[in-house]
Amino acid sequence: MNNVDIPSKTAGAATDLPVLAAGFAALAHPARLRILCHLARRDACCCREIVDTFELAQSTVSQHLKVLVDAGLVHYRPENRRSRYMVDREAVARLEEQVSTFLSCCHV
Template identity: 65%
Template sequence: MTFDTQTDSAGTEAQGEILARELAALAHPARLKILRHLSARDACCCREIVEQIDLAQSTVSQHLKVLVEAGLVLYEPENRRSRYTVDRPALARLSREVGSLLSSCCAR
């Protein structure tokens, strides 16, 4: 996403909503811990995260749901367990967008 004045307002608004949803998903310390944990491995299940983070399984599941809905973590059902992976291309795009936003805000 670029913050170009040439972009139509509907497209800019949609991009803004996506960015806001992604940033909101990152705006909780537990979700940041979960994301860091997932980033260090190819994939893992909720139980593995619970073992590393001092939160109840239901709480970890809810945080994972927020990250998945924001498009930052991928969910893959696998038999009785679900596997979660970081969506690295989505996070790389988010990094570029936030960098662009902050640069444009500071460029005066």
């Protein structure tokens, strides 16, 4: 019911719509897009650096980061003082693939 067969080149990859929708939701805020983009430029960031970069309270940034981490798009490792956030590039690539597959099926 929540799966869609997609005529893709990658054989038999059905798309799980709730999962895909969750991915979209994680990206549905400009601040998170900016954060993700910022993370992608550097290799790793601590929360503080992002707070300094954007004009947001530290708690707000922490929340946005959590959303990205929960969505699996960002890696998180608590380090000594600063925590280490890193784009999970494979996950982003995977999401891009899924999004592309889904959207191209909608404009063939």
